[in-house]
Structure formats: C-alpha cells, structure tokens
Amino acid sequence: MRKFLIVLLVLAVAGLIGADRFGETRAETEVARQVAAQYRLQEQPSVEIGGFPFLTQAAGGNYQRIDVVIGDYTQQGVTVQDVRIRLDSLNAPLSELLNGDQSNVRAKTATASAVIPYGVLQKGVADKGVQKVSRDGDDMLLEGTFAFLGVSAQVGVAVSLEPTAKGIVVTPKTVRASGIQVPLDLVKRDLTYTVPVTGLPMGSRITAVEPVDTGLRITGTAENVDLSGVTPQTTG
Incomplete structure (x- = not known):
C-alpha cells in the first residue's frame, strides 16, 4: 500500500x-x-x-x-x-x-x-570627417582625416560615452595622429557631440551605453x- x-x-x-x-x-x-x-x-x-x-x-x-x-x-x-x-x-x-x-x-x-x-553612427558624423567608427576596448574609436590649424592628418580619437536625457554625449579622451601632435582640447572642440536618442518606448530613459563588436x-x-x-x- x-x-x-x-x-x-x-x-x-x-x-x-x-x-x-x-x-x-x-x-x-x-x-x-x-x-x-x-x-x-x-x-x-x-x-x-x-x-x-x-x-x-x-x-x-x-x-x-x-x-x-x-x-x-x-x-x-x-x-x-x-x-x-x-x-x-x-x-x-x-x-x-x-x-x-x-x-x-x-x-x-x-x-x-x-x-x-557603427555604420549608422558613422553616417551621423560623416560631415565632421569621420570615416570609420569602431570599438576601442570600453570606449568608441573615431577615425578619419581631420584638419587642425590648417593641417590635415589621419587621426584616431578614442571617445567616452555618457547617457543623458537628450541622448549619448560623445567626448574625446585620447588622440592618435600620424606625424603630428594634435592637442586634445582642439579635438574636443570639434568632436564633442550628442547622438540623439529620443522617443524611447514605454517612457524609458537611457541607463547604459556599451560598445560591442558590432555597434553601441x-x-x-x-x-x-x-x-x-x-x-x-x-x-x-
């Protein structure tokens, strides 16, 4: 039983x-x-x-x-x-x-x-001379031909990313230039911008931004x- x-x-x-x-x-x-x-x-x-x-x-x-x-x-x-x-x-x-x-x-x-x-992000800043956007560790890398003080150079700029109410603020952190020394402050003046991210569903707000191999x-x-x-x- x-x-x-x-x-x-x-x-x-x-x-x-x-x-x-x-x-x-x-x-x-x-x-x-x-x-x-x-x-x-x-x-x-x-x-x-x-x-x-x-x-x-x-x-x-x-x-x-x-x-x-x-x-x-x-x-x-x-x-x-x-x-x-x-x-x-x-x-x-x-x-x-x-x-x-x-x-x-x-x-x-x-x-x-x-x-x-990254291809979508590159199109948004092509007018600034950015030809390629990619991942650089925990940061994002902007590469292109930029003119500083009347001199054009191939430059790579590592940028930090900060989520805000209006979008993602992109700020240059370090500069790698071929053949010339480019002041960071000069790069910040020309390449600090905001990627607009608005109209998110369900009234959500951006809480994190992370570079991955294929994009942000x-x-x-x-x-x-x-x-x-x-x-x-x-x-x-």
Whole structure:
C-alpha cells in the first residue's frame, strides 16, 4: 500500500509538471505571436517566461520575468540589431494575455536594449570627417582625416560615452595622429557631440551605453509600465 501511494504521488507530480510546461509553452507562443503582429515582424520573436512553477504564477496573475528577443528591427529606415525586452513583475491574468487584452497589464520594470551599428553612427558624423567608427576596448574609436590649424592628418580619437536625457554625449579622451601632435582640447572642440536618442518606448530613459563588436548597445529602463498604453511605432 505504501509503495502504491509513492507511485501515485510521483505520477501526480509528473502530471502537474507536464501541465505547467504545456501552459508555459502556450503562453510563450501566444505572446510571441502578438508581439510579431503588433510590430509587423517578419519572424516571431523568442519568448521565455521565467519563474517556476508557471501555473502558480498564472493563477496569481503575476509573472516574475518575461524575456523577449526580437533580433533586428527597422524603424524610419534605420535597422538596429539584437533588440531585447525584459519585463519584471508583470501583472496580468492568464486569460487576458491569451486573449490579447492588455487593459490590465502592468510591469514593475521594463528594460529594452538594442545595438546601433557603427555604420549608422558613422553616417551621423560623416560631415565632421569621420570615416570609420569602431570599438576601442570600453570606449568608441573615431577615425578619419581631420584638419587642425590648417593641417590635415589621419587621426584616431578614442571617445567616452555618457547617457543623458537628450541622448549619448560623445567626448574625446585620447588622440592618435600620424606625424603630428594634435592637442586634445582642439579635438574636443570639434568632436564633442550628442547622438540623439529620443522617443524611447514605454517612457524609458537611457541607463547604459556599451560598445560591442558590432555597434553601441543602448539600454533603456522604465518603471511601473502600463502596457495598455504602449503602442508600436511604425517602421520607416
């Protein structure tokens, strides 16, 4: 009799785990479908609902964490890469998520990040003589032919990056010039500028900027996000 009860308990637990995985997979698939439809994506994003067990989260209408990986996304003719969205402490009944009703969906924290390719950044400062933008360790490197005091030279400028309310402030830190010595103050005068980053979704603000091999990873964070008021922006 005791052995029978143990087997029955094991089967019951296995059944609960199976139902939990089924519910989680179904919810992830539906969220991916809705995101793809709203943002007119050619492919459905990857969605992962964190926390265990899923059914307990669904019953309480609170999900610890949802990660959405979109990949490349084009807006106003500019393609950014590796777009990721993370929602923490998402409050929403399971039935509303599955039916596409976002009227009562709210996240405690929403974090979005994307990589702006260096080619896109180079086009924005081509008029300053910048011919190439790349990574230089923890900094960004601007390379090009610049004229200082009437003398043109091939110069590499390592710049620091600071997130602000208006965008990313780019400030020269060190200068490497071929054949001549270029004062840093002179470079700062000509190559200190702001990369405008505005209109971030969900009222988020830039919290981090990190150079990676392919571009600048920009991270924005918003708190107490009402997803019923989030409307996708049209692509250009």
